Amino acid sequence: MSENNTRQQFNSKLGFILAAVGSAVGLGNIWRFPYVLYENGGGSFLIPYFVAIFTAAIPLLILEYTLGNKFRGSAPLAFARNNPKFEWVGWIPTFIGGMIVLYYSSIVSWAINYLFLSLNLGWGDSPEVFFFDGFLNMSDGAFHLGSINLNILLGLAVIWGGTYIVCSRSIDKGIERLNKILLPILCVTVLFVLFRSVSLEGAKEGLNVLFTPDFAVLKEPRIWLAAYSQVFYSLSVSMGIMITYSSYLPKDSDLVNTAFITGLANSAFELTVSIAIFAVLGYMAGQNGVPVTEVVASGVGLAFIAFPQAFNLMGPLGSMLGVAFFATLVFAGFTSFVSITEAFITPFTDKFKFERAKAYKFVCLGGFLISSIYATGAGLYILDIVDYFINSFGIITVGILEAIVVTYVFGLKKFRDLANSNSIQKVGSLWMFSIAFIVPVLLSFNLVLFTISTIRDGYGGNTAASMAFYGGGTLVAIVVFSIIMSMLSWKNKEDLDFDVSEVN
Amino acid sequence: MTTQAIVFMLIGLSITWGGLLLAVSIQVKHSKKNNK
Numbered sequence: 058m059s060e061n062n063t064r065q066q067f068n069s070k071l072g073f074i075l076a077a078v079g080s081a082v083g084l085g086n087i088w089r090f091p092y093v094l095y096e097n098g099g100g101s102f103l104i105p106y107f108v109a110i111f112t113a114a115i116p117l118l119i120l121e122y123t124l125g126n127k128f129r130g131s132a133p134l135a136f137a138r139n140n141p142k143f144e145w146v147g148w149i150p151t152f153i154g155g156m157i158v159l160y161y162s163s164i165v166s167w168a169i170n171y172l173f174l175s176l177n178l179g180w181g182d183s184p185e186v187f188f189f190d191g192f193l194n195m196s197d198g199a200f201h202l203g204s205i206n207l208n209i210l211l212g213l214a215v216i217w218g219g220t221y222i223v224c225s226r227s228i229d230k231g232i233e234r235l236n237k238i239l240l241p242i243l244c245v246t247v248l249f250v251l252f253r254s255v256s257l258e259g260a261k262e263g264l265n266v267l268f269t270p271d272f273a274v275l276k277e278p279r280i281w282l283a284a285y286s287q288v289f290y291s292l293s294v295s296m297g298i299m300i301t302y303s304s305y306l307p308k309d310s311d312l313v314n315t316a317f318i319t320g321l322a323n324s325a326f327e328l329t330v331s332i333a334i335f336a337v338l339g340y341m342a343g344q345n346g347v348p349v350t351e352v353v354a355s356g357v358g359l360a361f362i363a364f365p366q367a368f369n370l371m372g373p374l375g376s377m378l379g380v381a382f383f384a385t386l387v388f389a390g391f392t393s394f395v396s397i398t399e400a401f402i403t404p405f406t407d408k409f410k411f412e413r414a415k416a417y418k419f420v421c422l423g424g425f426l427i428s429s430i431y432a433t434g435a436g437l438y439i440l441d442i443v444d445y446f447i448n449s450f451g452i453i454t455v456g457i458l459e460a461i462v463v464t465y466v467f468g469l470k471k472f473r474d475l476a477n478s479n480s481i482q483k484v485g486s487l488w489m490f491s492i493a494f495i496v497p498v499l500l501s502f503n504l505v506l507f508t509i510s511t512i513r514d515g516y517g518g519n520t521a522a523s524m525a526f527y528g529g530g531t532l533v534a535i536v537v538f539s540i541i542m543s544m545l546s547w548k549n550k551e552d553l554d555f556d557v558s559e560v561n
Numbered sequence: 562m563t564t565q566a567i568v569f570m571l572i573g574l575s576i577t578w579g580g581l582l583l584a585v586s587i588q589v590k591h592s593k594k595n596n597k
Contacts, residue, residue: 070588100569107576261562268566268573311591317584325577332570481591 064129065228066305072233073306074318079236079392080302081293081323082243084164084360087389090287091331092355094267097283101270105284110320113499114288116491117456118316119484120463121294123476125303126312127557131403132297133543135304138555139467146458147404148539150297153451154401156531157296158394158424160440163431164357165390166212167192168383171361175368175379184365192361196434199442199523203434210432216391217425220398225417228305232399236392243388246381251329253378254336257371263339266349267331282506285499290448292323293393295455297400304403313480330385334359337378341367357437360386398424410548438519439527445516446528449507451535456500464493475557 067073094102128135132147170192174180180187189195196203224231254260274280293299303312335349341363342349354363364382368375402416431440463472469489477483516524547553562570 070592100566100573103569103573103576264570265562265566268569269563270565270569311588314584314588314591318581318588321577321581321584325574325581328573328577481587 064304066307067233068229069233070306070310070315072229072237073302073310074315074322075236075240076232076392076396077299077302077315077319078322078326079240079243080298080396081291081319081393082326082389083293083393084161084386084390085290086323086327087330087334087386088356088359090291090327091267091334092353092359093283093287094331095335095353097280098271098274099266100268101272101275102280102284104275105281106287109281109284109288110324112487112491113285113496114292114294115316115320116484116488117289117294117460117496118292118299118320119313119476119488120459120472120492121299122303122306122312122316123472124463125300126306126308126310127475127478128304128555129308130304130552131301131400131407133404134407134552135300136462137547137553138557141553143462143466145539145543146455146462147297147300148542149451149458149535150295150300150455151401151404151542152535152538153447153455154296154298154397156443156447156451156535158397158401159428160431160443161390161394161397162213162216162424162428163209163436163440165216165387165394166209166432167361168386168390169212169215170208171365172380172383172387175365175376175383178365178369178376178379180365180369182369184369185362188361188365193437194434195437199435199438199519199527201435202430205429205432206434206436209436210429213425213428213432216394217421217428219391220395221417221421224395224399225414227413232395235395239388239392243385243392246385246388247326247330247333249381250378250385251333251336253374253381254333254340257336257340259340259343260336261339262343263335263337263349264332266339266353267335282499282503286503289456289500290452291327292320293396295452295459296397297404298396301400301403302396309479311480312476313482313484317482337364337367341370344370404542407552408542408545408547438523441517442519442524442527443531446524446531449511450504450532453500453504453507457497457504460492460496460500464497469493 067076094106124135125131128138130138132150133144134147136147137144171180180192192206192208194203194206223235255264289295303310306315338352338354339349342352345352352363360382365379368379368382371378398420402413402420405411406413406416430436463469469492472492473484473489476488511524515521
């Protein structure tokens with residue numbers, strides 16, 4: 058019980074909101090959302106998108122804030138304090154986060170390298186050939202590791218070392234201060250990219266392609282599933298991050314309004330970035346004399362191939378815009394990376410009372426060594442498979458589990474009352490309906506669809522052996538580690554004797 | 562840009578940025594009230 062009173066806290070509400078927004082705003086907002094918007098009906102996709110935000114994403118965020126804040130712990134501790142039999146549900150997102158940081162660090166490392174390359178457009182005349190052969194030095198398959206790329210390894214050392222230096226301090230002096238510095242800089246770089254890109258010749262064509270609505274697609278269920286999928290991934294829910302962060306918020310915080318601020322800030326960011334991305338794609342299409350639809354890309358292909366191609370066409374401006382764009386990727390990626398690392402480490406400091414600085418030293422060193430596999434020639438193959446399995450099966454399963462366990466085991470009315478206890482706006486039956494029905498049903502639909510398509514079509518041309526070894530192996534490892542951790546004893550067993558009414 | 566594209570872009574920006582400003586202003590107002 059004493060831990061309940063001494064848990065460290067964010068210094069201010071603003072500090073927490075910036076950290077939560079910094080976590081939610083990541084690479085996916087920049088390279089995934091614009092493509093999803095374009096691919097699923099353009100402007101008309103905004104209708105299912107906003108419905109999904111208000112009926113699933115923000116309700117789930119309120120639930121995670123309530124779990125962390127009212128039960129004063131990371132995901133395993135919060136679940137164990139509700140019912141020790143369900144501690145394992147909290148360990149699954151913890152180990153999912155542990156797997157994500159390993160490959161996420163390599164993508165941020167690529168962005169750091171490209172930030173320096175953009176100073177002199179160092180990817181040359183053929184960015185695609187440079188990225189795969191010159192930069193990644195890709196091998197011929199996921200089981201052939203090839204050689205280690207020293208530049209990527211150096212980037213990994215900077216990221217893991219930087220994380221140790223910043224985050225091994227207390228929450229207020231580490232993560233809070235980092236986000237208070239990086240978030241405003243991120244806003245400046247995004248605004249620079251936005252204003253410069255919309256004034257490019259052909260930008261209007263890109264925005265026409267992005268926002269012109271196609272209402273016919275709204276009748277298709279896949280569009281609505283895509284919307285729920287997008288908002289779910291975008292907000293960093295089901296990875297234990299929001300539960301952990303909110304456990305550092307003062308006990309009397311307004312959780313409902315804070316969830317709205319985080320969710321809307323995340324959406325405002327990704328919509329604004331989409332305008333910049335499609336303005337650049339419109340310019341590129343115009344310069345090459347092809348339709349915008351021919352240059353549209355997403356993910357790695359957008360950031361490390363299509364955009365460098367566009368910067369090549371701009372002369373000196375390309376270098377400036379390149380620096381701003383890759384700085385945006387680095388800052389957005391790093392703040393998310395730090396949040397996932399924190400959500401991975403806190404459960405261990407909660408359960409085993411490890412000293413924070415020592416835990417960070419161990420995890421950052423181990424993380425650096427293990428993530429160096431992503432600096433090899435097989436790095437992109439492995440990353441692609443692990444990312445697909447974690448997103449398609451791992452995170453979705455956690456979302457379903459969270460909603461079901463809270464609704465049918467812990468009692469949803471209790472959580473509604475806890476969420477409302479210090480909130481200006483109250484949640485009611487719509488929120489309960491979202492958590493009890495909308496979230497589990499729609500996520501289950503997505504899970505079934507992903508399973509069918511993976512069994513039937515495979516993924517990305519990868520061999521069955523590599524999918525089973527890297528993808529299946531990752532999922533099995535997550536489940537096994539979670540079960541083992543939940544079976545070990547708590548160092549302070551009295552931590553589980555928790556009376557939530559004392560918090561309010 | 563086509564009118565339809567402009568309208569949908571503005572709707573999207575209004576809901577997100579407008580909603581964010583509204584949520585922040587509620588928070589600020591509440592904080593001031595509590596501090597009095």
